[in-house]
Amino acid sequence: MNPNKKLPLYIVTGASGVGKSTACEILFQAESDYIVLESDLLWHTIFDTPADNYCAYRRLWMRMAANVMQIGKPVVLCGCGIPEQFEHQPERELFSDIRYFAVTCDGNELRRRMETGRGITDERWIDSSVTFNEWLKTHADKTEPNMAIIDNTTLSPAETAQKIDEWIRKHL
Numbered sequence: 001m002n003p004n005k006k007l008p009l010y011i012v013t014g015a016s017g018v019g020k021s022t023a024c025e026i027l028f029q030a031e032s033d034y035i036v037l038e039s040d041l042l043w044h045t046i047f048d049t050p051a052d053n054y055c056a057y058r059r060l061w062m063r064m065a066a067n068v069m070q071i072g073k074p075v076v077l078c079g080c081g082i083p084e085q086f087e088h089q090p091e092r093e094l095f096s097d098i099r100y101f102a103v104t105c106d107g108n109e110l111r112r113r114m115e116t117g118r119g120i121t122d123e124r125w126i127d128s129s130v131t132f133n134e135w136l137k138t139h140a141d142k143t144e145p146n147m148a149i150i151d152n153t154t155l156s157p158a159e160t161a162q163k164i165d166e167w168i169r170k171h172l
Helices: 020-030 055-071 090-094 107-117 123-139 157-171
Strands: 008-014 035-038 075-078 097-104 147-151
Touching: 008 020, 008 055, 008 123, 008 157, 020 035, 020 075, 020 157, 035 055, 055 075, 055 090, 097 123, 097 157, 107 123, 123 147, 147 157
Parallel strands: 008 075, 008 097, 035 075, 097 147
Antiparallel strands: none
């Protein structure tokens, strides 16, 4: 199939454990104006290729999103990622625009959420997530295109979902 409807793609990113998937689950259950997809759904170790910025994985999701959009609704893709991983792929031409929204929180709170909330004990994973979270806080406004950003340290998952929904609707 060759997708011919070009709609915007919305990327909701953030470190593991920050709460983006929980917020996106709320959007998934309630939304009818756009389609919410969780990128972890297709994750497999075959895609664990940081040397090429996870190229095959990003391209797979971009093709998937473009095909889903053929129903006439934009796609919101939730998962870790940054603009350079999407913007330089050949599939970029399948979208009218790609907009990025980063969910962040306080580093100590992220550590607590991962350890207590999700039961993660792998220190390398936790440290990697905290580092990516800090990178997003520092660089979200410097990426091309820029990423909108929200700190959800004191927000509930429902409030985080509401902020994401407001951002999406502002750009629909």
